[in-house]
Structures are given as C-alpha cells and as structure tokens.
Amino acid sequence: MENLSRRSMIGMLGALGAMGTAAAIPLAAAPPARADARPGGIPFFGPHQAGIAEPPQAHLQFAALRVDVENVAALRALLGEWTAAAESMTRGRPVGPAIPAPEVVPTDTGEALDLPAAALSVTFGFGPTLFTDAAGRDRFGIAHRQPRAFGALPPFRGDALDPRRIGGDLCVQACADDQQIAMHAVRNLLRIAGDRVQPMWSQAGFNRAAALAPVRTTPRNLFGFRDGTNNIDPRDADAMSRFVWAQPGDGSDWLIGGSMLAVRRIRMLTQPWDGESLEEQEATFGRHKADGAPLSGGSERTAPDFGRAGRDGKPLIPADSHMALAHPSANAGARILRRAFNYADPDMADGTPDVGLFFMSYQRSLVEQYIPMQRRLAASDRLNEYIQHTGSASFVIPPGVRGPGDYIGSTLLG
C-alpha cells in the first residue's frame, strides 16, 4: 500500500481504544539511567532489537537506504553479514580484520580501534518499499506479509518535506556514547553492503553527553524546553507491551517482539522563536521553561490539569499547546516511545540555521498510535509556527536476533 488508508485503520481501533482506557501508567519519579551506566556495552542478541528500550545514547547516526538486490536469497545474505558485523561492533570489536597482512585491504576501517563499545546499539528497520517497491513489484515475495498497521506515512498538514529526505527500503539506527563510534558503525555496514545498497539520506543527532551522567534532569530541546517528560519509561514492562512491542494477535506473527518506527526530521526555526516572550514560549509548550512544570502547577512530573483555569477564566494550559495535543488524554489513551535526538546541520543556503529535532518514535501500531497523534498536532499545535517537518519515513522493526546463527529479519525472510 502506498499510504495507510483510513479503511485499514478501522480494524484495530477498537482493540487499541480499549487499551487506551487503561493507559494511565504511573510515571516513574526519575528519568531512566543513562546508557553510559553500561560500560560493558548493550547486548545485541535478545527478543527485541537493542536501541529501542535503552535510554538514548549521546549520539545517533541514522541512514535510510535503497536496496539494489533483486531476490530474497541475496537480501538474506546481506542481512546475515550485517547481523554478524553489528553484533561484533556492539562488543567493541571490529567488523573483520582491521590489521590484515600488508598486501590486504583492511576489512574494518579502523577509526574505532582502541575504543570500547561505548553503549553502541545498531537497529535495523524495513521500509514499506521493501514489501512493495515504487514500481509495484514484490521483489522479495513478502508483500502479503506487510503488517496491516504499517505503511508509508500519509501527508500531514503543513509538511515541508525535502524530497531527498523521505522513505527508504531499509534503515540503520546506530547510537553510541561517542560520535566516532556511531559513525564507524554505519560506515562499515555500508562498506560491507557495497553496491547492494545505496544511501538515500542520513542524519546525525545528539543528546546530552554521557560524561554529564550526574545530571539527571530531562534533556532540553533547542528551544530550551525540557522535552519528553511524559515519555514511556522503558522499564515499565506493561507499557512497553501495550504500546511498543508487537504482540501475538496484532496480525503479523513474524513481527512479535518487534515494533514500528516513525521518523520525522523537524527543523526548529530558532530565529522567530528566540524573539518570543517567555509567556508565549511557555504557552506554546504548555510548560514552564525553568523547570518543565505544567502551566497548571506543581513540578515537572506533576500530572497536568487541563481543566484548571487562570484568573481570566481561560485554561492555564492552552488547548493548542504542544503538551495538551500530544498528551495521552487527547489521543484516546495512546502513547508512544519517543526516542528523539537534537540535530545541528550546516546552515541553509540563505544562512539561517538548520537545527532541530530528529524525531523518532517506536510504537506497536503506526495507524492507531503515531498517525492520529501527528494528525492532531499537524492540525492545531501552536508549535507549528516555529517548526517545519522536512523529512519523513517509517520502518517496521523486526524482532531481535536470538543468537549466533540467527539473522535480522529471519522471521520475515527465513
């Protein structure tokens, strides 16, 4: 399917609506521990892929790729090689000999030698065009296995998409607490693939440095606000099952333990934003800038009271504020696992900054969770005046690799 149709959404809404009513999961009192609390690295093998439930590392290197192989055996071979390489790198090892015999071309490019894993995770995803390509071809015989709640994201109101930053047959999300390590991972996977894939677009991003681990506040976005306070705590296994990991009965048994990824590159227009008063900035987010508390009062983790009015009789948290529209109460209880990174690319040709948020969220269903929420935000979010969505993609995230001999995507392609 080209875009997810309204029709395809209907089937699951009932089921998720029922879940939504039970979705008032108590929030943890403190944000999850940072990735650097794992000096031994993040295990690659497991029921879920790494790089989803772990708190975001300090750096992201993301790549969307076109697949140029023409049959499922060749695709399996590529994914098998990538699985071995990724597993090796997440143990802090090269992808193959970095120091071979003198006359031999090194397999690993070497820039991460001497370094530990630095919490590297490598996460792979399959785009809608892997199931059915733009020409309508079912190259790999998997079109009938595309999950019903997954497809290309529809157009959203206000989209300012750069055609060079859309979609992808495959994606790789490499995250680590060191930029060179994240970059090394993607570089070496591309090198292994050779002409079997072609990079379509890529994005580097960052989060608070791991060296600042003693700081436990919610990180701030480039508008200076704490961002992600209401996110799902990945230690909340119940919420992860309800909202993030594909379950038996969702319709695609091969995906059980996997997830769906929504990607939006959101440029933040710092110049108009920086000229606004504190009041306008806070009304836009629905939170206080100083400490992230909802405008209805309390501290950062106090539940917002959308009914509470100020002296003028208007709600203290504007109904069109970003928090009000993104809150589960405005989304039939639906929640997502947000795993975003800030980005700062070179300035635009006109000299204005090209900085913002590389938004990624993981959810069990794009159709029931991300898409309706983003429709609501696109229609009414007061923040829209200060942002532009310039990139968009979606990927279905296969479950984790069970151990040596297994490979990424085996439940779909095996």
Next chain:
Amino acid sequence: MENLSRRSMIGMLGALGAMGTAAAIPLAAAPPARADARPGGIPFFGPHQAGIAEPPQAHLQFAALRVDVENVAALRALLGEWTAAAESMTRGRPVGPAIPAPEVVPTDTGEALDLPAAALSVTFGFGPTLFTDAAGRDRFGIAHRQPRAFGALPPFRGDALDPRRIGGDLCVQACADDQQIAMHAVRNLLRIAGDRVQPMWSQAGFNRAAALAPVRTTPRNLFGFRDGTNNIDPRDADAMSRFVWAQPGDGSDWLIGGSMLAVRRIRMLTQPWDGESLEEQEATFGRHKADGAPLSGGSERTAPDFGRAGRDGKPLIPADSHMALAHPSANAGARILRRAFNYADPDMADGTPDVGLFFMSYQRSLVEQYIPMQRRLAASDRLNEYIQHTGSASFVIPPGVRGPGDYIGSTLLG
C-alpha cells in the same frame, strides 16, 4: 596585506631557525589528561585565552564571521559584551536571564540550562580583513598593528577551496565535552551580536567523547590512524613559549601571550582510501596502523628513524609519507600546536561522504611555522591523493582577558 609575501618572512627566519636547532623537546610518555578531568570548568580569565593549551574537548563549534560595525568604539562594545557572555558560559551560567518576567524575551536561549560548564572554552580570533578589509579600508585604525608574521594564508598547491569556506573578520572557537553546550555558546554569541556580525561559515567537529576518558591512546582520524602523536605537549611550558605564544620582541607587543591560528578544512576521501591495502595506507602515514609506531620500528612514541632502510635498501619510512614531511626535522625544527577535530557533515550532492579533519593549529608565527610546513606537505605529501583542502582561514589570537573589566582584544583596541 592580502597574502603573506616571501619578503615579509625574511625578518624572522633567522630567529626561528636558531630556535629550531634546540627544538628536540622530550616527548611526554603519555598524552595529556582529558578535558573532563576539570569538572569545575576551564577558567576564562588568564594571560592566554582558554581553548588552546587545554587538551581538545569532545566537541567543537567553530564560526567565521563578517563584522558589520564601522568604527572601533562599536567593535570594542561588541567584544566587551562577548567577553562577559563567554566568561559567564564557561562557568556554566547563562549569558543573561533565561527565565525573565513573562512578557520579556529571554536573553539566554536556554538549551544549556541544567547543565554544568562541561569544560567549555570560548576562543576569539581576528582575521586579516579586520585589519584591512577587502576594499582596502582600515575601518578600525589598526592596519598598522597587523603582526608581520600574520596574514591571509597563501594559495597552496592542490587547494580545492570552496569559496564559501574561506576567511573571516572574526572567529569564535567554542569547545566543550557536550555538543549542545558548544552549540549553545556560538548561538548565543551570535544572538548578542545581532546585525553587528554576519555568519560567513561554520563547522562542527568532534573528538573522542569525554565519557571514554579511561582510554588514553592517541585518538584516531577517520582513516583509522592515530593522529597527533608528535604534537606539542601543552604541559611543556618551554615548547609553548618557543612555538605557540607570541613573545616580546616578535614585533607586536599587543599580541604577547596570544598566538596565530591556521584553519584548514580537509575532506578525507574515504572511498579510495578504504580500497587501499594496509601496506599502502601505512606507507602514506609512515606509521603502523595497529599501534601508531613509526615504520622504522619501536612503539608509538619511539622517535622515527628516517635513515633506516629495509631489505630493499629503501627507507622504511617513505620520504613522501605524511609523518616524514610534517616532522620537525623536515621543517628546520619548527613545530606547531595541532588542535584538530574530526568532522562529519551531510553527504555531498553526489552521495559521497563529506567527512574529514577540521585542522586547526596554533603557532607563534604563521610565516615561519605553518606556511612553510604546509607548502612542503602540499607539494609532496603522499596523503594528498586521499584528501582535499576545502576551507582555509587564519586568525590572530589576542592574549587572554586579565579579569573583570578587561575585554578580549583590549591590548589591540583599548
């Protein structure tokens, strides 16, 4: 002067040549401690600007700016405001109220609130065009105070300069162990300047993350080689005086305690490089890839033996290797303080990676130290096949700010 002429070089060569013969400073046994060993931040005030003698932090944000003020009083005012703001940020403080009264526009943009200084340093430099602009004007009455060993870099053989990445009236080098903190510093300095300056070009760069402080090896460049082994150890006060800090008698008393900065954006062509054998890669650098030892033997910090030949009678370290040509013995004893960062920008329009080294070196004399060394490298370096110099600039670095009430550049403009 537009470019440094051969004539202007003659005066100082004698003096520096004499120094060169005494330049065999013993190398420290281990690289200097990392910046993160300073949790309290790097002091802003002092005889030298910060961000030079400190080991490179994990992140760089560099900006080259055009100055649009027209008289020295306005330039002084700008530099005074910047001094106060930089000093505040290097203590982990905002540049002014981030949380003002509701109706007021925040002074600080806020994205570094909650965070410590993270070893932030902010270093300012003056380009040749601040002394005499492109139209030949002496806008600030300082043309006669331009140091004789300083000017625009001359063209070098093989230059592939992007006209949008050359020069600058002023530069700001912000370095920190967190990317958001480095970026915040430059963003807020630009905001303070408003229309008094215009960004010409900028560059983000990175080094090993501070979280990896237990790793003490020399960092690797994006070709996988340890890079900078022979660099001046900034703890070597004698070498810093001889090669980095301007001294009485150099000809510009206002510059004493300052330095000169050479900037070269060096794109590294990873695709041809990654296809070369280990032997060719090692011959290009003159070192072993595994441990950085010179090809003449020993370990990383063993002095190279350029006379030592292999079984075929040829020198083990090729005469055209990068190390051989950059070594003090090939440069009349001249040394520089290299303070480079790797960079990874978005891919080129043709899809090839735009990654490499943002080379910066500090030296007492561009004319006697950097320029002849770079001429030699440009003429013969075996590495030239794999790199492209795409950006170039030079800045004279005024001494440090002595304390409250002083401002950056006061000895030149005060």
